[in-house]
Amino acid sequence: MRSGGAASLLELWERCEPCSASQRALVLLAWALPDHSVDALADWDLGSRDWHLLRLRRRLFGTQLDGYTECPACGERLEIELDARQLQDDVEPAPAPEFRGEDGRRFRLPSTRDLIAIENLDDVEAATQALVERCALDAPAAMPSPETEAALAQLAGERGFRLELSCAACNEHWLHDFDPGAFLWEEIRARALELLDEVHQLASAYGWSERAILAMSDARRHCYLERVG
Numbered sequence: 001m002r003s004g005g006a007a008s009l010l011e012l013w014e015r016c017e018p019c020s021a022s023q024r025a026l027v028l029l030a031w032a033l034p035d036h037s038v039d040a041l042a043d044w045d046l047g048s049r050d051w052h053l054l055r056l057r058r059r060l061f062g063t064q065l066d067g068y069t070e071c072p073a074c075g076e077r078l079e080i081e082l083d084a085r086q087l088q089d090d091v092e093p094a095p096a097p098e099f100r101g102e103d104g105r106r107f108r109l110p111s112t113r114d115l116i117a118i119e120n121l122d123d124v125e126a127a128t129q130a131l132v133e134r135c136a137l138d139a140p141a142a143m144p145s146p147e148t149e150a151a152l153a154q155l156a157g158e159r160g161f162r163l164e165l166s167c168a169a170c171n172e173h174w175l176h177d178f179d180p181g182a183f184l185w186e187e188i189r190a191r192a193l194e195l196l197d198e199v200h201q202l203a204s205a206y207g208w209s210e211r212a213i214l215a216m217s218d219a220r221r222h223c224y225l226e227r228v229g
Contacts (some may be wrong), residue, residue: 006195006221007214009060013192016185017027022115025049025181029112032056042113046094047159049112051088054161054180058084061187069165073172078165087161087178098137100153101148106137109156 012031016024029049030038041049057065063084065166068077096109114134121127144152161178198221199213205228213221 002219004027005214006216006218007211009188009194010192010214016188020116020119021182021185022112022119024185025053026112026116028053028056028184031054032059042116043111045109045111045159046110046115047096047156048093050160050180051093053184054084054088056188057180057184058088060184065183067183069176071167071170071172074170076167076169077204078167080163082163093159096155096159099148099152101151103142103145103148105142105144105148107135107144107148107152108137109152110158118140126223192214198225201225 003121012028015031015165016027018129019027024047026038026042027040029044030033030036032055033041035122039209065080065082065084069080070077071080099107099109110131114131117134118127118130121130129143132143136142142196144148157175161180163176164173166175195214202208202213202221202224203210206224216224
């Protein structure tokens, strides 16, 4: 897995900025795993994808996760602080197995390729049907029964990262699906904008090039910034 220096992080931000959420997750995954083809990575189920994105996040920014969400019942803002190692061990998950419903029909879990394929469908029902058709392994690709749909959702949840949360204000309890790709992207974007500000300040003060400034260690760059400020 790659590590992220200042210049490479800015390059990653620039590549991801114009992408949709699903496209961005694939770019991040391909950046983390350069020995795999993008075409192959696009077919990984979301659980495998997100496991590697969380590992990338740990490599770039450490294990401490600080964020927030809102209570679905009362809207209270809830701060979340946890160690990524509570969510993820060092054993890479096996590929997701196919699922066979009670009627014998087989399904696979969605991949990033599937989400990219349906992302321009505004109608929820049409998008759901299109996703079922892509994930059904037997013809005809009819909608699964409620029982099969619930079992598929449970399997997907088990391969993802779910947090058990509670609200101190109203005592609501719920499961929150943590999205490593979205979380990581917000951190990459924030850090990239900080780096651009640092380049601007040092280039304006000393006339140095972006390449020279980004090649500095964080410690040296910050020392110069303190003298400029």
